[in-house]
Amino acid sequence: MKKFSVVIAGGGSTFTPGIVMMMLDNIDRFPMRELVLYDNDGERQAVLGEALEILLKEKAPDLKFSYTTDPKEAFTDKDFCMAHIRVGKYEMREKDEKIPLRHGVIGQETCGPGGIAYGMRSITGMLEIIDHMETYSPDCWMLNYSNPAAIVAEACRVLRPNSKVLNICDMPVGTLRRMSQIIGKDPQDLEVRYFGLNHFGWWTSVKDKEGHEYLDQIRDYVAENGYLTQVEVDTQHMDQSWQETHKKAKDLLAVNPRYLPNTYLKYYLYPDYEVAHSDRNYTRANEVMNGREKEVFSAARTIIETGTAIDGGFHIDSHASFIVDLARAIAFNTHERMLMIVENNGAIANFPDDAMVEVPCIVGNDGPEPLAQGKIPAFEQALMFQQVTVEKLVVEAYVEQSYQKLWQALTLSKTIPSAKVAKDILDDLIEANKDYWPELH
Ligand SMILES: NC(=O)c1ccc[n+]([C@@H]2O[C@H](COP(=O)([O-])OP(=O)(O)OC[C@H]3O[C@@H](n4cnc5c(N)ncnc54)[C@H](O)[C@@H]3O)[C@@H](O)[C@H]2O)c1
Numbered sequence: 225m226k227k228f229s230v231v232i233a234g235g236g237s238t239f240t241p242g243i244v245m246m247m248l249d250n251i252d253r254f255p256m257r258e259l260v261l262y263d264n265d266g267e268r269q270a271v272l273g274e275a276l277e278i279l280l281k282e283k284a285p286d287l288k289f290s291y292t293t294d295p296k297e298a299f300t301d302k303d304f305c306m307a308h309i310r311v312g313k314y315e316m317r318e319k320d321e322k323i324p325l326r327h328g329v330i331g332q333e334t335c336g337p338g339g340i341a342y343g344m345r346s347i348t349g350m351l352e353i354i355d356h357m358e359t360y361s362p363d364c365w366m367l368n369y370s371n372p373a374a375i376v377a378e379a380c381r382v383l384r385p386n387s388k389v390l391n392i393c394d395m396p397v398g399t400l401r402r403m404s405q406i407i408g409k410d411p412q413d414l415e416v417r418y419f420g421l422n423h424f425g426w427w428t429s430v431k432d433k434e435g436h437e438y439l440d441q442i443r444d445y446v447a448e449n450g451y452l453t454q455v456e457v458d459t460q461h462m463d464q465s466w467q468e469t470h471k472k473a474k475d476l477l478a479v480n481p482r483y484l485p486n487t488y489l490k491y492y493l494y495p496d497y498e499v500a501h502s503d504r505n506y507t508r509a510n511e512v513m514n515g516r517e518k519e520v521f522s523a524a525r526t527i528i529e530t531g532t533a534i535d536g537g538f539h540i541d542s543h544a545s546f547i548v549d550l551a552r553a554i555a556f557n558t559h560e561r562m563l564m565i566v567e568n569n570g571a572i573a574n575f576p577d578d579a580m581v582e583v584p585c586i587v588g589n590d591g592p593e594p595l596a597q598g599k600i601p602a603f604e605q606a607l608m609f610q611q612v613t614v615e616k617l618v619v620e621a622y623v624e625q626s627y628q629k630l631w632q633a634l635t636l637s638k639t640i641p642s643a644k645v646a647k648d649i650l651d652d653l654i655e656a657n658k659d660y661w662p663e664l665h
C-alpha cells in the first residue's frame with residue numbers, strides 16, 4: 225500500500241499529540257512515510273515536536289519525522305495537509321469571548337461576535353497555509369479543521385475556489401457518539417441525514433444498517449436529558465461548561481421538536497440564558513488554558529525530561545479517526561459517507577446554491593459529493609439564511625476591508641440585540657485585533 229507524506233499545519237496545537245497518536249493507531253489503514261509539523265510559532269511547536277520525536281522513535285522508528293517553521297521544508301513533497309491553526313492563539317480566544325460579554329452579548333469561540341472576530345483573523349492564516357501548500361505540493365489535499373469552519377469555508381469558496389481544501393467539524397461526530405450510547409449501537413453502524421451550516425444544523429434521520437429509524441427514540445431521550453449520557457463518551461468534554469451544553473439540547477428540542485439539534489444552536493436560540501450563565505471574568509478560553517493546554521504542554525515537558533513517552537501523558541484522540549477516514553476516502557476512493565462543509569448547489573433544495581452547508585457527502589478521490597437533503601422547513605430555513613448571510617458579510621468585509629459590512633454582519637447576528645450594541649462591540653474588537661485584521665475603512 226502507498227505510504228503518504230503528511231504535514232500538520234498548526235503543529236503547536238493542543239490537539240496535535242492526540243491526532244498523531246490516532247494516526248499511529250491507524251498506520252495500517254493509512255501508512256505514512258513522513259510526518260512534519262509546521263507552525264509560525266517555533267517556540268510553542270518545539271515543545272510538542274521534541275516530545276513527539278521521542279514518542280515516534282519509540283513507537284514508529286521508521287517514520288521520518290520533523291518539525292519546522294519553514295514553509296518550504298514543511299510543505300514540499302506532501303500528499304496531505306492536516307490543518308488546525310488558531311490565529312492569535314488562546315490569548316485572542318479569551319478576548320473573543322470576553323469583549324462581547326462586556327456588552328451583554330454571548331462570548332463564544334466560533335459563534336456570534338467572538339466567531340466573527342476569530343473568522344477575520346483565520347482567513348489570513350488559512351490563505352497563507354493554502355498558498356504554501358499549493359506552492360510546494362500542488363497535488364496536496366488540505367483536511368481543514370481550523371475554525372471558525374463556517375467562515376473559513378466561505379472564505380475558501382470566495383478566495384480559493386479551486387483549492388483542494390476540505391472543511392470538517394467533529395461536533396456532529398461527537399454528538400453521534402452520544403446518540404449511539406443512547407440507543408446502544410456502535411456509531412459506525414449508524415447513517416444520518418443532516419442539514420445546516422457549520423455549528424448550526426439538525427439531524428433529520430438516524431438509521432442503522434438495517435434501515436431502522438432511531439430519531440423518535442433519541443428525541444424522547446433528549447427531551448428529558450439533552451445529550452448527556454450515562455457514561456461520558458468524550459474525554460474533551462468533562463468540564464461542567466460542556467456538560468451544560470449537552471444538557472441544553474433539551475431546550476433546543478423544546479423550541480423545534482421536529483429534528484435533533486446541533487448543540488451550538490443554543491447560542492442563537494437562548495443568547496440571554498447563555499449570557500446570564502457566563503462568567504465574564506472566566507470563560508471557556510480560561511478553562512482550556514488552565515486545562516487542556518496546560519496538560520498537553522506539561523505532558524510534553526515531562527516526556528522531554530524523562531526521555532520517554534511510555535506512559536508519558538499524551539492521550540490518543542481516537543475520536544479524530546474520522547480524519548483518517550477522510551484521508552483514506554481521498555487516497556483510496558473509498559466513497560466514505562461523512563458530514564462535510566460544502567457548497568450547497570441544490571443539496572438543500574430551498575437554500576442558496578452558493579451557501580457553504582454541512583450535509584452528508586460521499587467522499588472519493590475527487591473530493592466530496594453532497595447527498596440531496598431535500599427542502600427544509602421555513603423555521604430552519606429562515607434561521608440558516610440569516611446566519612449564512614452573516615458569514616458571507618464577514619468574508620465580504622474582509623475582502624473589501626469594509627467597516628460597514630462588518631457592522632452589518634454583527635447587526636444581523638441573532639446573538640446581538642441592536643446595531644448600537646453591534647457597533648460598540650465592533651469598535652472594541654477592532655482595537656483588540658489591530659495586529660491581525662485587515663484595516664477597515
Ligand atoms: N473543526 C472542528 O470541529 C475543531 C475541533 C477542535 C478544534 N478545532 C480547531 O483546531 C484549531 C487548533 O485548536 P487548539 O485549541 O489546539 O489551538 P492552539 O492555539 O493550541 O494551536 C493552534 C496552533 O496554530 C498555530 N498557528 C496560528 N496561526 C498560524 C499560521 N498562520 N500558520 C501556522 N500555524 C499557525 C499557533 O501558533 C498554535 O501553535 C483551532 O482553530 C480550533 O478551533 C476545530
Ligand SMILES: O=P(O)(O)OC[C@H]1O[C@H](O[C@H]2[C@H](O)[C@@H](O)[C@@H](O)O[C@@H]2CO)[C@H](O)[C@@H](O)[C@@H]1O
Pocket residue numbers: 333334371393394395396397398399458460461508512543
Ligand atoms: O472548548 P474546546 O476548545 O474544548 O472545544 C471547542 C471545539 O468543540 C467542538 O469540538 C470538540 C468535539 O465536539 C468533541 O467531540 C471532542 O472531539 O472535542 C472537540 C474539542 O473540544 C467543535 O466541533 C469545535 O469546532 C470547537 O473548536
Ligand SMILES: [Mn+2]
Pocket residue numbers: 373392393394395423
Ligand atoms: Mn466544529
